[in-house]
């Protein structure tokens with residue numbers, strides 16, 4: 580589902596407001612940021628049809644109606660996770676289809692100082708592995724199990740890559756794996772199981 584420039588602009592300004600709240604501890608400075616953002620919000624709302632965005636997010640997620648707090652371009656609590664697809668190439672040389680997103684997490688996603696909160700790490704891996712679980716025509720499936728190891732701190736304010744792929748399929752079960760890397764170093768690994776509900780994975784002739 581495409582997101583209008585006005586909706587995306589409003590999402591970005593709301594993210595800026597959230598960021599100001601966690602960044603500005605001085606009320607006068609916070610008030611000044613709030614006034615600026617409120618003015619920008621009001622100006623755009625005057626005529627939504629003329630709002631333009633130079634670098635719109637191009638959602639390529641396999642989830643058609645993405646309103647999730649994990650990757651939606653119109654949900655300001657979501658990290659700006661722009662999921663893409665590729666076949667792992669020369670370096671890995673195994674031809675595996677993969678979903679991935681390069682993302683910069685600002686202060687509102689902080690857990691320990693300077694590091695991304697572990698729950699947000701899990702959220703992003705759940706979403707990217709979930710997207711990969713829906714590769715080429717596979718029926719809808721839900722996360723049944725997600726196991727993480729936190730190998731190192733995932734840094735704020737610099738690009739990290741979240742990746743996920745299918746490791747094997749057994750009937751309704753898709754076993755998934757993925758990781759987050761920062762500067763090529765793995766900071767978190769995930770393994771998971773996605774399962775299609777019985778009625779969705781039954782052959783068409785046996786569906787009632």
Ligand SMILES: CCCCCCCC(=O)SCCNC(=O)CCNC(=O)[C@H](O)C(C)(C)COP(=O)(O)OP(=O)(O)OC[C@H]1O[C@@H](n2cnc3c(N)ncnc32)[C@H](O)[C@@H]1OP(=O)(O)O
Pocket residue numbers: 642643644645646647705706709721722723724752772774775776777
């Ligand atoms: C629009 C964008 C959406 C983005 C979504 C992002 C991802 C999400 O957040 S999904 C939401 C969170 N997850 C959920 O809500 C799922 C909740 N769970 C469910 O609905 C159900 O458990 C469901 C549908 C996954 C599976 O239900 P059901 O078919 O009853 O599974 P169940 O019988 O327990 O297990 C199926 C098989 O897997 C096996 N199995 C279960 N767990 C495991 C495991 N950990 N390892 C190996 N096998 C397992 C079972 O033994 C069973 O085997 P068999 O078929 O041989 O008997």
